[in-house]
Amino acid sequence: MSASPAIAATPVTNQPRLLYDACPLCSAAEISTLRTGDCSGHPLYKPVVGPTMVWMRCAACGHVFTDGYFTDEVSAEIFSSTNPNQQPGAGFEQNRYLSARIVERVARYVADGCWLDVGFGNGSLLFTAEEWGFEPHGLDLRPSTAQGLRRLGIEAHCADLTTLDAPGRYSVISLADVLEHMPYPGEGLVAAHRLLREDGVIFASMPNYDCAVWRLLDAAEANPYWGELEHFHNFSRRRLYELLDEHGFEPLHYAVSERYRACMEVIARRV
Numbered sequence: 001m002s003a004s005p006a007i008a009a010t011p012v013t014n015q016p017r018l019l020y021d022a023c024p025l026c027s028a029a030e031i032s033t034l035r036t037g038d039c040s041g042h043p044l045y046k047p048v049v050g051p052t053m054v055w056m057r058c059a060a061c062g063h064v065f066t067d068g069y070f071t072d073e074v075s076a077e078i079f080s081s082t083n084p085n086q087q088p089g090a091g092f093e094q095n096r097y098l099s100a101r102i103v104e105r106v107a108r109y110v111a112d113g114c115w116l117d118v119g120f121g122n123g124s125l126l127f128t129a130e131e132w133g134f135e136p137h138g139l140d141l142r143p144s145t146a147q148g149l150r151r152l153g154i155e156a157h158c159a160d161l162t163t164l165d166a167p168g169r170y171s172v173i174s175l176a177d178v179l180e181h182m183p184y185p186g187e188g189l190v191a192a193h194r195l196l197r198e199d200g201v202i203f204a205s206m207p208n209y210d211c212a213v214w215r216l217l218d219a220a221e222a223n224p225y226w227g228e229l230e231h232f233h234n235f236s237r238r239r240l241y242e243l244l245d246e247h248g249f250e251p252l253h254y255a256v257s258e259r260y261r262a263c264m265e266v267i268a269r270r271v
């Protein structure tokens with residue numbers, strides 16, 4: 001163990017982030033600064049968060065994460081604006097093709113039942129899952145977004161995944177670009193495990209920092225993820241699979257995302 005403290009422990013007034021004092025995945029205390037990133041060009045950037053993001057690395061499990069996550073006040077300020085592409089129904093025809101390729105893969109492992117999409121955005125994954133015979137349910141923190149989906153005839157809940165009380169209800173839970181936004185992604189997996197029926201699966205997507213595309217983007221100094229204001233984590237496939245295993249999921253399928261750069265898509269079964 002290193003004798004020097006890994007990060008500054010002194011609380012700073014108006015600090016926009018609550019600092020991690022240990023790895024948010026494995027709780028090991030030995031964490032150190034990996035690098036910084038500039039988030040000042042991000043569409044949701046507000047001066048309150050500061051232009052520099054600090055990325056940390058855990059010596060024990062290798063996980064890469066920001067030095068802290070936003071306080072509720074800062075989160076509310078950043079996420080007060082919504083991207084028009086993320087409104088229910090946006091780009092419904094073009095997105096149907098992308099969603100179909102995801103639903104087709106998931107349907108190889110689970111044929112029917114309720115499909116819960118967490119942070120459903122434009123709703124495309126749910127519209128398409130319905131075509132395959134799934135009963136679509138959406139979950140979003142914004143009341144207006146949930147209402148928008150209901151207007152399109154789909155059941156939508158306005159709640160946090162970790163507080164949703166419907167144990168064993170779902171056969172599929174999709175976490176498309178969700179886990180890297182959660183301060184403690186393990187909490188999301190605990191909730192998904194509780195909400196899934198016995199043979200249910202999760203679909204999870206996120207950037208993969210341990211791939212050649214990522215390294216080439218780094219080499220070109222063109223990797224957008226070090227300045228991705230909304231992300232608290234960069235996962236490797238290896239670390240994601242370990243986390244899934246720790247939370248009672250068996251990875252079944254790996255694919256490359258067609259929607260976002262350098263992203264991976266994983267299907268895993270509740271065991």
Ligand SMILES: [Zn+2]
Binds near residue numbers: 024059062063
């Ligand atoms: Zn760790």
